[in-house]
Amino acid sequence: MVNKFLILPALLLFMLFTFGCAPKQTALPKEAQTFVTATAPAGPTPAPTDAPPPSEDLSPYRQTMKPKLAREVDQQAAKGITRYKIEAALLPESLTQRDGPKIQGRMKAQYTNTESVLLNQIYFRLLPNTPGYGGAMKITGVTVNGKVSPAEIVAQRATLEVPLHHALAPGESLRIALTYEASIPTTANYGYGMYAWQDNILTLAGFFPVIPVFDADGWHVEVIPQHGDATYNDVALYDVTLTAPADMTLVTSGDILTVTHPTSVTQTIHAYGGPMRDFFVAMSPDYQKISAEVGEITVNSYFVAGYRQAGEFALQTASEALQDFEKRFGPYPYRAFDVLAAPMPGTLGGVEFPGLAVMAQRYYQNPDNDFWEFVIAHEVGHQWWYGLVGSDQVNYPWQDEALTQYTALLYFEDKYGPQKRQELANLYFWYPYNQLLATGTDRPVAGPVSDFSETMYGAVVYGKGPLFFEALRDSIGDPLFFAGLRQYANAYRYSIASPEDLLASFGQANKQDVEYLYQKWILK
Numbered sequence: 001m002v003n004k005f006l007i008l009p010a011l012l013l014f015m016l017f018t019f020g021c022a023p024k025q026t027a028l029p030k031e032a033q034t035f036v037t038a039t040a041p042a043g044p045t046p047a048p049t050d051a052p053p054p055s056e057d058l059s060p061y062r063q064t065m066k067p068k069l070a071r072e073v074d075q076q077a078a079k080g081i082t083r084y085k086i087e088a089a090l091l092p093e094s095l096t097q098r099d100g101p102k103i104q105g106r107m108k109a110q111y112t113n114t115e116s117v118l119l120n121q122i123y124f125r126l127l128p129n130t131p132g133y134g135g136a137m138k139i140t141g142v143t144v145n146g147k148v149s150p151a152e153i154v155a156q157r158a159t160l161e162v163p164l165h166h167a168l169a170p171g172e173s174l175r176i177a178l179t180y181e182a183s184i185p186t187t188a189n190y191g192y193g194m195y196a197w198q199d200n201i202l203t204l205a206g207f208f209p210v211i212p213v214f215d216a217d218g219w220h221v222e223v224i225p226q227h228g229d230a231t232y233n234d235v236a237l238y239d240v241t242l243t244a245p246a247d248m249t250l251v252t253s254g255d256i257l258t259v260t261h262p263t264s265v266t267q268t269i270h271a272y273g274g275p276m277r278d279f280f281v282a283m284s285p286d287y288q289k290i291s292a293e294v295g296e297i298t299v300n301s302y303f304v305a306g307y308r309q310a311g312e313f314a315l316q317t318a319s320e321a322l323q324d325f326e327k328r329f330g331p332y333p334y335r336a337f338d339v340l341a342a343p344m345p346g347t348l349g350g351v352e353f354p355g356l357a358v359m360a361q362r363y364y365q366n367p368d369n370d371f372w373e374f375v376i377a378h379e380v381g382h383q384w385w386y387g388l389v390g391s392d393q394v395n396y397p398w399q400d401e402a403l404t405q406y407t408a409l410l411y412f413e414d415k416y417g418p419q420k421r422q423e424l425a426n427l428y429f430w431y432p433y434n435q436l437l438a439t440g441t442d443r444p445v446a447g448p449v450s451d452f453s454e455t456m457y458g459a460v461v462y463g464k465g466p467l468f469f470e471a472l473r474d475s476i477g478d479p480l481f482f483a484g485l486r487q488y489a490n491a492y493r494y495s496i497a498s499p500e501d502l503l504a505s506f507g508q509a510n511k512q513d514v515e516y517l518y519q520k521w522i523l524k
């Protein structure tokens with residue numbers, strides 16, 4: 001299989017580097033923002049059916065954690081992370097309609113201003129309205145602390161702006177309630193295909209409005225190109241109730257704690273998750289499931305009937321990668337990890353979400369190859385780089401993607417030894433980089449996703465980018481290199497790190513060496 005990759009035209013090889021996982025435009029400036037053109041008002045605003053507020057009881061969230069790490073729920077809750085209570089229903093008859101499945105939902109977000117400035121408005125991303133999702137989300141009602149809000153939809157329909165009657169001071173909290181409707185495309189060809197109903201599999205990334213990161217650049221409401229990860233979120237707690245047809249097997253971030261059957265043809269799942277950066281749901285009437293215990297983690301593999309061998313391969317690879325990375329970078333916190341199959345566009349291999357990895361169905365047909373094993377290890381690696389340690393995936397995609405590529409290489413190094421490791425470093429990193437040099441198209445690894453074409457994104461961020469970490473390890477040696485990665489994982493667990501924070505994590509190494517290599521491999 002390796003040879004097959006080597007003889008592929010360079011362009012196709014570049015495309016193979018679409019491991020999955022996202023790009024930018026300028027963030028809205030932080031205070032006193034001017035309104036972006038409102039393309040559609042939130043519409044006549046009925047008071048939302050008053051969804052019950054997020055429960056104060058943290059015990060369901062603790063249940064989704066490894067017992068020894070359950071306290072991390074309390075620690076993060078004490079910091080004022082956002083708490084979402086989402087109640088959504090998939091309309092069963094809509095699954096067979098030509099214009100795609102529909103969801104009706106209501107949500108309550110308990111938001112605390114953890115910034116150091118007054119906030120005059122809060123934003124929600126409406127991801128189904130972005131090009132990479134290809135669906136639609138309509139907000140039908142907004143209240144702030146129970147009062148109807150004149151919220152507006154802005155920024156290419158992708159963002160809801162909720163003005164606050166009184167500016168929210170640092171440390172103050174409020175509750176925003178929303179009602180919404182969303183429709184899902186019947187093709188997985190938009191973006192990464194993670195909001196789609198195709199081949200009897202429904203993927204529901206972004207099925208609820210989500211509050212983006214606010215930082216020194218303001219609110220991050222960038223609309224990104226279709227290649228690249230679309231979200232940049234803080235960790236939050238999720239209390240999710242979802243009603244779906246009874247014949248569906250559901251897979252979610254976090255854990256499904258209860259299932260009830262309101263009617264003979266429907267089921268309602270109640271899931272909790274967090275602290276985590278997103279909450280993903282998939283479902284299919286065709287999923288089969290196998291599981292394995294890895295220490296305190298239950299690893300589940302969901303695959304379509306007929307692909308059991310691939311499902312077993314995914315289960316084993318994900319289990320071994322989790323074990324390997326826990327040893328290298330510190331504990332994965334959740335009780336469960338899921339790896340599941342779903343249709344994806346083109347040659348995309350996989351996409352990461354908190355607590356799970358979605359793998360492209362096409363690779364289940366031929367599971368025994370290095371590329372697919374590499375992609376599974378890559379998506380598991382994202383549980384540390386993206387999941388636990390957050391970074392701006394839109395404006396600094398290399399920070400999680402290049403490091404996650406290097407982390408997948410470490411899995412091969414640990415499992416198969418130095419020869420295999422070098423073979424894959426040559427194939428996945430050096431080959432595309434040398435192609436860039438040979439074709440005169442080399443460019444800096446740094447830059448937002450929107451700065452790259454799809455093929456260049458793969459070759460530069462996933463091919464050249466990991467060579468920074470290889471060069472750094474060669475330069476400062478294994479002890480300082482791995483101490484630096486552990487430091488990075490520990491110091492920014494559940495928070496967000498800048499590129500400078502990553503570099504500073506190698507603080508025991510000669511600063512000039514680190515800076516020189518950063519300039520050479522990332523900035524030039």
Ligand SMILES: [Zn+2]
Binds near residue numbers: 019401404
């Ligand atoms: Zn990735």
